[in-house]
Amino acid sequence: MDEQELLAARFEEHRTRLRAVAYRMLGSAAESDDAVQGTWLRLTRADVGDAANLGGWLTTVVARVSLDMLRSRETRREDPWESRLPGPAGCQDVGIEPEEQAELTDSVGLALLVVLDTLSPAERLAFVLHDMFAVPFDEIAPIVELTPAATRQLASGARRRVQGTVPDPGTDMARRREVVGAFLAASRDGDLEALLALLDPDVVLRVDPAAARSGVAGTVGATAVAGTFAGRVSAAQPALIDGLPGAVWTSGGGPRVVIGFTIEAGRIVSIELVAEADHLGRMDLRILDV
Structure with missing residues (x-):
């Protein structure tokens, strides 16, 4: 296996998580795939060596790519034509049967998408990364160009809005x-x-x-x-x-x-x-x- 094949294999280990992050950021299956592909292209151009935390690096990159796409969408004031069919991946809960897990996770994901669309791109990123993927505020702050304390406040405000509006x-x-x-x-x-x-x-x-x-x-x-x-x-x-x-x-x-x-x-x-x-x-x- 040559170096490129090894890199591709390591990337595939993280694809499901990356698509889940991008989906929750963008609310579009097609755009999520575009964000993941963009992350792969950045990986091929970067010198990550034997980075022990490749997953963290990739999560940060896909978040940046998704944030840029969200901001571009707001600037154009357009919705993507692509399918916006909800289909979040990953994030399994313990103690729930697989079929029940699929329905509950996806229905909550759909409800969240409606609320997340009302947040600013930075609020959405802070909430998604911290509350849904447990990324520390110290790592989120550089992406949104804020201090960790300000990023924490950003996520806290988004969390209050989400908790007050997501239906059963x-x-x-x-x-x-x-x-x-x-x-x-x-x-x-x-x-x-x-x-x-x-x-x-x-x-x-x-x-x-x-x-x-x-x-x-x-x-x-x-x-x-x-x-x-x-x-x-x-x-x-x-x-x-x-x-x-x-x-x-x-x-x-x-x-x-x-x-x-x-x-x-x-x-x-x-x-x-x-x-x-x-x-x-x-x-x-x-x-x-x-």
Whole structure:
């Protein structure tokens, strides 16, 4: 094994954690993968030698990359078109059955994403790294260009906001499944009135390039989105997508299109159609019995 192969093997040992950090920072599966790839590129250009704490070094780098992406997104005031399907990895809790762990962790992750989106990039980074990944404030401070004491205050303020707004995971999961089920039923029946009742007035439909090639276009607004789906998803099946409620259209025994939903206050605020094979291959998809 040459030096590059050895470095790649060491990087792969940390990939799951790095993607988990990036996901919680960015809230986008596709952007998380971009951040991890950016971290790998920085590693190939750096002289880390036999660094004993490579994991810590990589965590710091992926945090910096994610922070830069968040700040760039704020500057553009745009949301990424890529799939924002929740799917946090890692961070296993002891004493919970694997299936229960997947649903609870992912539902809490989705609730957190809604709240974390209200934080500034620096607040989000401080909270995510310290409270979710136990990174010391001394290591976080240089990333956000603050003193450790100021970084501690930053995370403390973010923590208070998160604790005051994240809903109960079990109730949240059940409600989201109800909304997705009602959306699929209304879509199959072509019931525009029911669809409009489920959609936020400013709902956004995003499609990836593969889905766009099938003739579906991204659009904004409840009327346009309802018209796109009315009578057109009869073959879609309810599913858990990385542990969260969504839908999937299968063909030939495999997934062809995944429909992901972002739901706030009981209404759908965004829908994502994902058909790119590489994205589908990274998702944990479980068809649900109706």
